[in-house]
Amino acid sequence: MHVPDGFIDAPVSLAAGAVAAAAVAVSLRGARRELGHGRQQAPGADRTAPLAGLVAAFLFAVQMLNFPVAAGTSGHLLGGALAAVLVGPYTGVLCVTVVLLLQAFLFADGGLTALGVNILTMAVVTVVVAYAVFHLLQRVLPRGRASVTGGAFAAALVSVPAAAVAFTGIYALGGTADVPLGRVFAAMTGVHVLIGLGEAAITAATVGAVLAVRPDLVHAAQRLDSPLELRTSPAPDEAAAPRKPVRRLWAAGLLLALVLGGGVSFYASAEPDGLEKVAADNGIDAQEKAHATEGSPLADYAVTGIAGARLSGGLAGVVGVGATLAVGTGAFLAVRRSRAAGRAADERS
Amino acid sequence: MGAAPADTLYLPVGSPVHRLPPQCKIAAVCCFVVLVVATPREAFPAFAAYALLLACVAAAGRVRPGHVLKRMLIEVPFVAFAVLLPFVAEGPRTDMLGLSVEGLWGAWNILAKGTLGVAASVLLASTTQLRSLLRGLERLRLPPLLVQIASFMLRYADVLAGELHRMRLARLSRGFDARGPRHWGVLAKTAGALFIRCYERGERVHLAMLSRGWTGTMPRSEEEAATRAEWATAACLPLLALLVCLGGWTL
Amino acid sequence: MTDPPPDREISLEVSGLAYAYPDGHQALFGVDLTVERGSRVALLGPNGAGKTTLVHHLNGLLAPGAGTVSVAGLPVTGEHLKEVRRRVGLVFQDPDDQLFMPTVREDVAFGPSCAGLRGEELASRVAKALRQVGMEAHADRAPHHLSFGQRRRVAVATVLASHPEILVLDEPSSNLDPAARSELAAILRTLRVPDADGRARRPTVLMVTHDLPYALELCPRSVVLSGGVIVADGGTQDLLGDAELMRAHRLELPFGFDPRSVTAPAG
Amino acid sequence: MTDPPPDREISLEVSGLAYAYPDGHQALFGVDLTVERGSRVALLGPNGAGKTTLVHHLNGLLAPGAGTVSVAGLPVTGEHLKEVRRRVGLVFQDPDDQLFMPTVREDVAFGPSCAGLRGEELASRVAKALRQVGMEAHADRAPHHLSFGQRRRVAVATVLASHPEILVLDEPSSNLDPAARSELAAILRTLRVPDADGRARRPTVLMVTHDLPYALELCPRSVVLSGGVIVADGGTQDLLGDAELMRAHRLELPFGFDPRSVTAPAG
Numbered sequence A: 001m002h003v004p005d006g007f008i009d010a011p012v013s014l015a016a017g018a019v020a021a022a023a024v025a026v027s028l029r030g031a032r033r034e035l036g037h038g039r040q041q042a043p044g045a046d047r048t049a050p051l052a053g054l055v056a057a058f059l060f061a062v063q064m065l066n067f068p069v070a071a072g073t074s075g076h077l078l079g080g081a082l083a084a085v086l087v088g089p090y091t092g093v094l095c096v097t098v099v100l101l102l103q104a105f106l107f108a109d110g111g112l113t114a115l116g117v118n119i120l121t122m123a124v125v126t127v128v129v130a131y132a133v134f135h136l137l138q139r140v141l142p143r144g145r146a147s148v149t150g151g152a153f154a155a156a157l158v159s160v161p162a163a164a165v166a167f168t169g170i171y172a173l174g175g176t177a178d179v180p181l182g183r184v185f186a187a188m189t190g191v192h193v194l195i196g197l198g199e200a201a202i203t204a205a206t207v208g209a210v211l212a213v214r215p216d217l218v219h220a221a222q223r224l225d226s227p228l229e230l231r232t233s234p235a236p237d238e239a240a241a242p243r244k245p246v247r248r249l250w251a252a253g254l255l256l257a258l259v260l261g262g263g264v265s266f267y268a269s270a271e272p273d274g275l276e277k278v279a280a281d282n283g284i285d286a287q288e289k290a291h292a293t294e295g296s297p298l299a300d301y302a303v304t305g306i307a308g309a310r311l312s313g314g315l316a317g318v319v320g321v322g323a324t325l326a327v328g329t330g331a332f333l334a335v336r337r338s339r340a341a342g343r344a345a346d347e348r349s
Numbered sequence B: 001m002g003a004a005p006a007d008t009l010y011l012p013v014g015s016p017v018h019r020l021p022p023q024c025k026i027a028a029v030c031c032f033v034v035l036v037v038a039t040p041r042e043a044f045p046a047f048a049a050y051a052l053l054l055a056c057v058a059a060a061g062r063v064r065p066g067h068v069l070k071r072m073l074i075e076v077p078f079v080a081f082a083v084l085l086p087f088v089a090e091g092p093r094t095d096m097l098g099l100s101v102e103g104l105w106g107a108w109n110i111l112a113k114g115t116l117g118v119a120a121s122v123l124l125a126s127t128t129q130l131r132s133l134l135r136g137l138e139r140l141r142l143p144p145l146l147v148q149i150a151s152f153m154l155r156y157a158d159v160l161a162g163e164l165h166r167m168r169l170a171r172l173s174r175g176f177d178a179r180g181p182r183h184w185g186v187l188a189k190t191a192g193a194l195f196i197r198c199y200e201r202g203e204r205v206h207l208a209m210l211s212r213g214w215t216g217t218m219p220r221s222e223e224e225a226a227t228r229a230e231w232a233t234a235a236c237l238p239l240l241a242l243l244v245c246l247g248g249w250t251l
Numbered sequence C, D: 001m002t003d004p005p006p007d008r009e010i011s012l013e014v015s016g017l018a019y020a021y022p023d024g025h026q027a028l029f030g031v032d033l034t035v036e037r038g039s040r041v042a043l044l045g046p047n048g049a050g051k052t053t054l055v056h057h058l059n060g061l062l063a064p065g066a067g068t069v070s071v072a073g074l075p076v077t078g079e080h081l082k083e084v085r086r087r088v089g090l091v092f093q094d095p096d097d098q099l100f101m102p103t104v105r106e107d108v109a110f111g112p113s114c115a116g117l118r119g120e121e122l123a124s125r126v127a128k129a130l131r132q133v134g135m136e137a138h139a140d141r142a143p144h145h146l147s148f149g150q151r152r153r154v155a156v157a158t159v160l161a162s163h164p165e166i167l168v169l170d171e172p173s174s175n176l177d178p179a180a181r182s183e184l185a186a187i188l189r190t191l192r193v194p195d196a197d198g199r200a201r202r203p204t205v206l207m208v209t210h211d212l213p214y215a216l217e218l219c220p221r222s223v224v225l226s227g228g229v230i231v232a233d234g235g236t237q238d239l240l241g242d243a244e245l246m247r248a249h250r251l252e253l254p255f256g257f258d259p260r261s262v263t264a265p266a267g
């Protein structure tokens, strides 16, 4: 859903930029408060940047799980809901913003002039909507881990179509192509409800896994604190009764498996023989595969993230440029023809 | 770490473009793209002129055309979208194929501007090192907290890659190979565990930094602000683009 | 080395192995090594000698730049990789490299279940391996929440549970407490693994270590790798007694230890 | 323990320290420990005893659940953290946790440059630390491309370069080759660090280790931590000689080593 340059006209892009900047400024203030506590934290240390950076890196990695949803549109995790639940709304906005910023500058994913639009829809709207939904649900649902996981699921599910709606709104104001708005709306929300399902399942699975092992890391969850025991000689039997996070993790894993399976099989349906390949290329192994001994998700961005193994090298670039020229020529011819028609009409009258 | 991600994006050839301070380049590219977007879509020669400008920059930066094209893969989803436009848009239709005229215009607009935007960003990323890009953004008054989050993100991207790599080797050495849907469960579980693993590894790295006296800002070598001459050099691109843009409006 | 008599099976055979890492750093410069089935061999050498690099080749995690590696007669390439990995159990030098599942139990079960084990049999295999390293009490915890030494033990358990015919251990005793160290030695000495015909046989053990007394205690034969080549190969007691050789390859004997004063326990 | 005589400076003072990890697992149950300035103390104990947890408190990386920690008279809390971390140099048990910069040189320079060192002085400090651990040749490589033992050495160098008045080392000798091990011992024995008045003084050393002979060689005093509490504290030779105590806490002496037969080198 990264909007490129030229999709939204200049004035609206700039206005969106201004609004996004304001939202980021607000988040900057809020974030310092948000990440300033937690038990694991070293007293007084400033962990905002490192931990937000880590969440951003994770979002960046999961955003590379790209799966085409319908012709020409590919879905990937937006991550807004995940960020909102894990680190809170303000830091969440910052994390997603940073991801978008780096994607635009380092990988040309999303236009520079469209940065405002992208931040507004994918960082601000998703995070705010997700957090609102999540917060609301936490109020009504009974306290407990299941509620947190369920809340995360719902929040993510709603956040993605919300972003699509926001985008449609912006498009209505400053879209450059005259596509019927109703259709844009229907297509966008339709597709994004699908993407939202994927997003919701992955978000819930991740939050569930984190809850099971490190509940303190989930910004929105209350911690189950037990008082410290003090003694002066070693315990007779060191083996404290272990808790059992197994089942939850298993469930989370299964859920995630279903979703990834679903997403990936979309891909695979076009290429049934490639099932195995796709599982390896687009599954979790995506980033690790190309660089067996060294590398970074960043390095593989264009290759595995965007076009998979099917389009190689410059071919796709050539296709892009070729298509640009072809459409341009078409438009040019159309203009000439309509001008000529106009002139003919003038002459006749 | 740090150096690795730059390997495939950044082209380490010394050129005048590479040597320009990052903040100048970023500002120039941003202005350029804004101008491109602001150009009326009917001004065909203007777009040709923009493309020519970028080609000149690429030549000056010794960036091979193949490199730019390869990086432009990113555009593919939108090329597909644009190709659909002429079929779905409203308004009068052409005689050939019954395409929507308005749709054709829309497609052309998106593709031309999008392509130029992508090419400009690719040139920026090819001639500017990751870390100096961040420094440039910082100099352009991007809030320091955002810059810090970004630099940590880049560092942790390596942690993440490292963890993924370790997990993969560990699976392999115990006889696992991903074959078909039966193994998605394992892969999915890996994804779930990845977050915690990375988070905790990141936490430990952060602790290590703290224990060596880190207080929130990376130590970095002082460097001077860009000179007037450097700003002037970088300004060539947007200035020429401004001329082109104005030309486009007056045509 | 002379050719082994024909009735002796060869577990590991490395010849002319050279390898350079992708960053261009060459770590191995032509390594030849033969290990007989059922024997225990220590691989000694200074830091950065290439021990880990060599060991990763034995499991096909790295592909030789030059030379060949074969395991139990199978060349370690493409089609045989799966079989080779089934036969070779590798304990990584860094336990974090080895453990990746959400709980200790699942991690230990991973290898056997990849090999097709299920249900009761799997559970008992896992329980036994965890008992051997004294980690039953922690079976349901997350591996990355354990102490370093506990993680090392789980790493050993993951391999024990797979019943590999060849055990390759990269510094298994580091970060273990002294009791765990000698328990591990006892395990390695008494371990028997069923072979293809179901007979219990002694597994082949190749152990990288910097702990020379430990090598002497466990391995009758030692090989010294230094600077990417094998520089010595022979009886452990002889090698450790050769002060000049030891010094030349940064293998000084520890404080208060004399290799000639002790005899290795039998087994 | 009785109160130390008033003229002795106290480097580390821990009292009633208890801590539970965020997943609820309690690791320390009330630890009391006092270490005098300039002394070398070994911290022994089985895997999972809580040694690493304790050590992380000495640098303010973990905040006590109960009890207090103070370093050189400063309580390890909020406003003093910066000063405490300047004074305490911590070598992590896992070198991968410690090394995070793109090159070895930058990593070693990180600490001193956080403390404000620049230019020539910084460069010579870094060069010296790398020379001490024998890693000058690798200064421009990436830390994660080194062998495990090489990474451990760089981790030690990062701390040496910061000239800390108190050195806390978590299993510094594991994965080091035997020569590097005794070089490290020599470094620790001869290290002098300038104090506030510029006089060269012996740093306080607290070393976690499972290598009992090494502890005896280096540290006159030992403390045994087991099950999250201190169970013994005294002269190393005495403690190692107490077979029952050792056995009870999984600290068997290694094969071929008799603590009574040797005397620790002076220094």
Ligand SMILES: Nc1ncnc2c1ncn2[C@@H]1O[C@H](COP(=O)(O)OP(=O)(O)OP(=O)(O)O)[C@@H](O)[C@H]1O
Residues within 6 Å of the ligand: A293, C021, C022, C023, C025, C026, C027, C045, C046, C047, C048, C049, C050, C051, C052, C053, C054, C093, D144, D145, D146, D147, D148, D149, D150, D175
């Ligand atoms: N991933 C890597 N990339 C580049 N070089 C590497 C990598 N891993 C190891 N090396 C280099 O290869 C050489 C051999 O490394 P290896 O890890 O095999 O040593 P080792 O004998 O296992 O040492 P140690 O006892 O310290 O574990 C070293 O010089 C090391 O710096």
Ligand SMILES: Nc1ncnc2c1ncn2[C@@H]1O[C@H](COP(=O)(O)OP(=O)(O)OP(=O)(O)O)[C@@H](O)[C@H]1O
Residues within 6 Å of the ligand: C144, C145, C146, C147, C148, C149, C150, C175, D021, D022, D023, D025, D026, D027, D045, D046, D047, D048, D049, D050, D051, D052, D053, D054, D093
């Ligand atoms: N991050 C963590 N989360 C939860 N529990 C932990 C964590 N780290 C350690 N523990 C537990 O706390 C206890 C003490 O761990 P610690 O790492 O301090 O042991 P240690 O004495 O350093 O052991 P070793 O000799 O193996 O390094 C162990 O039982 C361990 O399982």
Ligand SMILES: [Mg+2]
Residues within 6 Å of the ligand: C051, C052, C053, C093, C170, D147, D148, D149
């Ligand atoms: Mg090694």
Ligand SMILES: [Mg+2]
Residues within 6 Å of the ligand: C147, C148, C149, D051, D052, D053, D093, D170
């Ligand atoms: Mg420890």
